[in-house]
Amino acid sequence: MTLTADLEAGILAAADPARAPIVQLSNVVKTYKAGSQDVPAVKGISLDIRSQTFTMIVGPSGSGKTTLLNLIGCIDTPTSGTITIRGQNVAKLNDNAISDFRAQHVGFIFQNFSLIPVLSAWENIEYPLMLLGMPAAERRERATSMLEEVGLADQRRHRPNQLSGGQKQRVAIARALVKGPDFVLADEPTANLDSKTGAGIINLMRRMQEQYSTTFIFSTHDDHLMSHADETFSICDGLLVGNVSGGR
Amino acid sequence: MLTLTIALRNIYRNTRRSLTTLATIALGAAAVSLFGAFITYIEYGVQTGAIQQTGHLQVFRTGYFDFGAASPAAWGMENYQAVLRLIKEDPEMKSLSTVVTPIQSLVGIVGSSENNTSKTFFGTGFVPSERDRMKQWNEYGTGSQGLKQSGLRDGDLLGGISGVGLVRILGLCRQLNLDECPTAPTVSGVGDAPARPPSVDLGELTKRDRPVGNAAQRDSEPTVDLLAATAGGAPNVVGLQITGVELQSAKELDDNYIGMNIGLAQNLVYGRGDHKATGIIVQLKRTEDMPRARARLSNLFKEHGLDLEVRDFTQLNPQYTQIIGLFGSIFSFISVIIGIVVVFTVSNAMSMSVVERTGEIGTMRAMGVRRKGIRHQFLVEGSLLGLIGATCGVVIAYIAAFGVNHSLLTWTPPGRVAPVPLILYMTGAYTLIALTWFGLAVISSLASMIPANRAGRMTVVDALRHV
Numbered sequence: 001m002t003l004t005a006d007l008e009a010g011i012l013a014a015a016d017p018a019r020a021p022i023v024q025l026s027n028v029v030k031t032y033k034a035g036s037q038d039v040p041a042v043k044g045i046s047l048d049i050r051s052q053t054f055t056m057i058v059g060p061s062g063s064g065k066t067t068l069l070n071l072i073g074c075i076d077t078p079t080s081g082t083i084t085i086r087g088q089n090v091a092k093l094n095d096n097a098i099s100d101f102r103a104q105h106v107g108f109i110f111q112n113f114s115l116i117p118v119l120s121a122w123e124n125i126e127y128p129l130m131l132l133g134m135p136a137a138e139r140r141e142r143a144t145s146m147l148e149e150v151g152l153a154d155q156r157r158h159r160p161n162q163l164s165g166g167q168k169q170r171v172a173i174a175r176a177l178v179k180g181p182d183f184v185l186a187d188e189p190t191a192n193l194d195s196k197t198g199a200g201i202i203n204l205m206r207r208m209q210e211q212y213s214t215t216f217i218f219s220t221h222d223d224h225l226m227s228h229a230d231e232t233f234s235i236c237d238g239l240l241v242g243n244v245s246g247g248r
Numbered sequence: 249m250l251t252l253t254i255a256l257r258n259i260y261r262n263t264r265r266s267l268t269t270l271a272t273i274a275l276g277a278a279a280v281s282l283f284g285a286f287i288t289y290i291e292y293g294v295q296t297g298a299i300q301q302t303g304h305l306q307v308f309r310t311g312y313f314d315f316g317a318a319s320p321a322a323w324g325m326e327n328y329q330a331v332l333r334l335i336k337e338d339p340e341m342k343s344l345s346t347v348v349t350p351i352q353s354l355v356g357i358v359g360s361s362e363n364n365t366s367k368t369f370f371g372t373g374f375v376p377s378e379r380d381r382m383k384q385w386n387e388y389g390t391g392s393q394g395l396k397q398s399g400l401r402d403g404d405l406l407g408g409i410s411g412v413g414l415v416r417i418l419g420l421c422r423q424l425n426l427d428e429c430p431t432a433p434t435v436s437g438v439g440d441a442p443a444r445p446p447s448v449d450l451g452e453l454t455k456r457d458r459p460v461g462n463a464a465q466r467d468s469e470p471t472v473d474l475l476a477a478t479a480g481g482a483p484n485v486v487g488l489q490i491t492g493v494e495l496q497s498a499k500e501l502d503d504n505y506i507g508m509n510i511g512l513a514q515n516l517v518y519g520r521g522d523h524k525a526t527g528i529i530v531q532l533k534r535t536e537d538m539p540r541a542r543a544r545l546s547n548l549f550k551e552h553g554l555d556l557e558v559r560d561f562t563q564l565n566p567q568y569t570q571i572i573g574l575f576g577s578i579f580s581f582i583s584v585i586i587g588i589v590v591v592f593t594v595s596n597a598m599s600m601s602v603v604e605r606t607g608e609i610g611t612m613r614a615m616g617v618r619r620k621g622i623r624h625q626f627l628v629e630g631s632l633l634g635l636i637g638a639t640c641g642v643v644i645a646y647i648a649a650f651g652v653n654h655s656l657l658t659w660t661p662p663g664r665v666a667p668v669p670l671i672l673y674m675t676g677a678y679t680l681i682a683l684t685w686f687g688l689a690v691i692s693s694l695a696s697m698i699p700a701n702r703a704g705r706m707t708v709v710d711a712l713r714h715v
Contacts, residue, residue, distance in 0.1 A: 070708075073614065075613070075614050075708035075709055076707075076708070096619075096620075099613070099616050099617065099618045100618075106616075108615065110712070114608075114610075114611040114712075116254070116608060116611065117261070117608070118261055119257075127615070131615060131617060175615075
């Protein structure tokens with residue numbers, strides 16, 4: 001990230017927050033070791049993701065979508081290239097700082113829901129707020145409100161194993177959004193759901209994104225979902241092969 | 249708080265594994281606590297037995313303890329009455345002690361003219377009432393340790409007690425109506441030979457000095473004659489009526505022991521000369537005061553220019569230290585074994601938990617939990633297992649101890665002669681039980697460290713990928 005780019009981003013953000021890039025990838029490469037061989041998963045992708053957008057990363061299985069989301073979500077580090085989030089080069093942060101960064105700015109929704117099994121739906125939503133050291137009263141209020149938003153007020157005491165797949169994903173969405181993150185990453189959030197439930201989840205995500213004016217970045221291999229997105233990045237074999245803006 | 253909640257719920261969630269782990273820790277804690285209670289009882293019991301017999305401290309002429317046993321007469325304390333008064337009247341010693349009493353040791357030959365038998369003996373002269381009072385010492389509530397009252401009176405200079413072995417050798421079992429005291433068989437080459445009269449007729453000698461009135465009263469009790477060398481080297485003989493027998497803890501002692509009034513012992517050792525005493529026994533109210541009392545006695549003797557030494561009961565009863573050391577070693581060995589078992593059990597349980605919850609670890613890390621937080625989560629879980637298991641173990645130990653203590657079981661402790669109730673002395677082992685509880689909790693925490701560190705080191709992506 002150059003000084004000029006920083007300035008440009010700053011000017012853009014000041015002029016129109018919705019157009020300012022919240023995530024900027026510059027020539028990002030990620031290579032995994034498989035025995036003695038290097039296996040490239042992302043091969044020099046550069047892209048900007050604008051703030052307060054519903055952004056989709058689409059591509060076939062094995063195209064590098066999850067790797068790209070992991071890099072954007074700061075749970076993996078690039079082999080080369082820079083990732084700038086909110087104007088900050090995250091590669092310069094140490095492990096504790098990057099953990100704190102994730103706790104404050106990034107929400108995650110996983111394909112397999114990944115709720116903490118021993119906590120109730122309500123407690124799962126409260127958990128990220130505890131990591132932020134939020135006072136108990138505010139935590140309770142926020143978690144309860146978010147649970148109502150996703151329509152699970154009656155299931156607040158239910159453990160994940162007492163919820164259906166769709167309900168679990170709703171809890172996961174509430175958990176990702178409850179702390180008011182800068183962006184939410186959803187890795188194939190509908191992959192483990194039937195089409196009707198999946199559609200409901202996409203609609204919920206879209207509604208929440210608009211309601212909370214946040215940024216959603218989600219991956220899918222389902223081209224039909226492109227119509228829901230503000231912007232779509234198509235990747236194939238670790239390369240960016242297409243970028244469509246204004247899907248809606 | 250949420251860390252604790254998650255830990256507790258995970259323990260509850262993996263019920264079977266947690267129960268197995270908790271059972272191992274609990275049984276380990278119970279075993280260590282019960283054995284600790286048992287050896288505490290042994291320690292207190294052996295200590296009580298030793299202190300009832302020898303007191304906490306004994307005062308001797310300097311050098312007697314190391315060199316004087318063979319000739320107690322030569323090492324007598326000349327001014328022992330003054331030393332007794334000095335100790336008894338010292339305000340500090342008065343507040344610390346229960347009994348301060350002289351003793352006279354002696355060695356010689358005991359003979360039964362009636363049975364034409366004789367044998368060497370070693371004896372102790374004591375003040376019977378004070379000796380009996382010493383046997384009441386019971387600081388730890390472990391009881392009499394099988395010791396009986398002597399049955400002697402302070403003014404009685406004729407009676408005495410003997411080891412069972414000695415009366416058996418002297419052929420006096422029948423006269424004393426002793427059970428399990430066999431008559432000596434005829435030994436080839438010994439019984440065939442014509443009885444040779446002793447070179448000195450001890451019975452005849454003692455009859456000359458025996459008070460006539462007392463002898464008439466005690467015709468039913470066998471009389472033996474004691475021959476010893478006086479301090480001046482001359483032989484002296486007194487008669488002794490055996491009024492009771494006491495089984496001694498070691499055969500050598502049992503075959504040689506005679507206890508008597510100190511006046512009689514002094515008559516035998518010092519004749520008509522100045523009566524001395526071999527030592528002065530000081531029995532304290534509490535064992536913990538022993539160092540203070542010992543220091544006070546040493547200062548007293550120094551202040552008054554007395555050439556006396558003070559020995560404590562661990563020196564007078566070396567078997568005490570050996571027994572405590574032996575049981576201490578066994579306890580340490582068992583504790584280490586149980587500690588190792590607990591380490592492996594907890595470590596294994598936590599390792600399985602880490603593997604099973606790898607995905608969860610990835611989720612928590614993705615949400616912003618630091619490596620330290622993950623480590624902490626598993627450490628808390630391991631520690632909780634230890635705390636719950638150790639607490640259950642201590643409760644089990646108390647229940648088991650209650651059962652044993654009310655089952656009227658008896659046993660004969662090392663160094664004792666009579667069976668005593670078997671007691672698991674939980675009340676005396678508070679510190680040990682607390683240490684066991686705390687130790688197992690710490691061991692469980694330490695055992696969780698390796699799996700916890702492994703959990704903390706996981707990369708987020710690898711953890712999330714784990715199926």
